[in-house]
Amino acid sequence: MPSTLLENWCWDREVLKHLSCHYTLLSEQYLSEWHERYPDAPDPPAQIPDDLLETIAKTRNTNRGLRLLHILVVSIFDLKIHTPQTHEEIEQVDLGKLWYGLREEIEGLDMTRSRAVGHEQAIFGHLLSGYDMGYYGYLSCLAYAQDVFQEYFAKDLHNRDAWDHFRYEILEYGGSHPDQLQMLQEYLGREPNYSALQESLLL
Secondary structure, three states, X not given: OHHHHHHHHHHOHHXXXXXXXXXXXXXXXXXXXXXXXXXXXXXXXXXXXXXXHHHHHHOOOOOHHHHHHHHHHXXXXXXXXXXXXXXXXXXXXXXXXXHHHHHHHHHOOOXXXXXXXXXXXXXXXXXXXXXXXXXXXXXXXXXXXXXHHHHHHOOOOOOHHHHHHHHHHOHHHOOOOOOHHHHXXXXXXXXXXXXXXXXXXXX
């Protein structure tokens, strides 16, 4: 959740503006190479132009909903193939039919061609890397992160009290808290809002 939470900062206009000045303000070598490459061009702007900042900020939610729907597909696929009660039951599962059926139902895609020639489910590498029915954790963490962001940081990204609270109640444990959901509940002072991710798409 903390790393996902921090992704919100890279979309803030002021943060983008500060990040954009690194090479042009601090690197003489960069400017030298720029003038070698473009001898008749003026110096590049010291900071990213405001109109480009606006354009970047507006692209944040482009295809974001589709990406979340795909994560949902993969999560359900992961759960379904790890929950059969017997060996015989899993042998009866048609993995391609399950995969493409979920993609059509949830993502609204026409997978007719892929069903005929594809094995897209075979490139889901997390199946072989120990996730074992845990891929849904991605969506959970995204929801937790949006809940925390909206609760403490959306109004003021630089609020020192909010940062101290986050540091001591979340980061300080470093993964050692025996019940991380309880830790989150204590930090928020309430149950997590699982709708926060959905709500963030509408902001």
